[in-house]
Amino acid sequence: MAYSTRLFFPDAAMTPACPQCGLDNTYVDGAMQVCADCGFEWATAGEAVAAATVVRDCNGNPLAAGDTVVVIRDLKVRGSSIPLKQGTVIRGIRLVDDDAEHIEGHSEKIKGLVLKTCFLRKA
Numbered sequence: 001m002a003y004s005t006r007l008f009f010p011d012a013a014m015t016p017a018c019p020q021c022g023l024d025n026t027y028v029d030g031a032m033q034v035c036a037d038c039g040f041e042w043a044t045a046g047e048a049v050a051a052a053t054v055v056r057d058c059n060g061n062p063l064a065a066g067d068t069v070v071v072i073r074d075l076k077v078r079g080s081s082i083p084l085k086q087g088t089v090i091r092g093i094r095l096v097d098d099d100a101e102h103i104e105g106h107s108e109k110i111k112g113l114v115l116k117t118c119f120l121r122k123a
């Protein structure tokens, strides 16, 4: 399942019309949607409020697209004879959809890297 971040806002999209009376004067109360007009309560669709994948570096710091990271140990690069050296800086990383363990980025020498986040530290 591919979630796009734009699914998570605007907030208005999270409060659909009341299935009982049809008015959209509804609000979220915990895991429930509540209609202020007729008092009807119903469960929110779980998938719609699923948290976005959070990508974290080796220290547990969240990473975002565009961040700069540093490689914390020498890594072999598949398809390349050049190892990725500890201390290599990767600028402008990209996140992988639905994958919290890898990011994509380019080093100065190697383009199109896919790196495990446990070997990276936010710069």
Ligand SMILES: [Zn+2]
Residues within 6 Å of the ligand: 018, 019, 020, 021, 022, 023, 035, 036, 037, 038, 039, 040
């Ligand atoms: Zn209602």
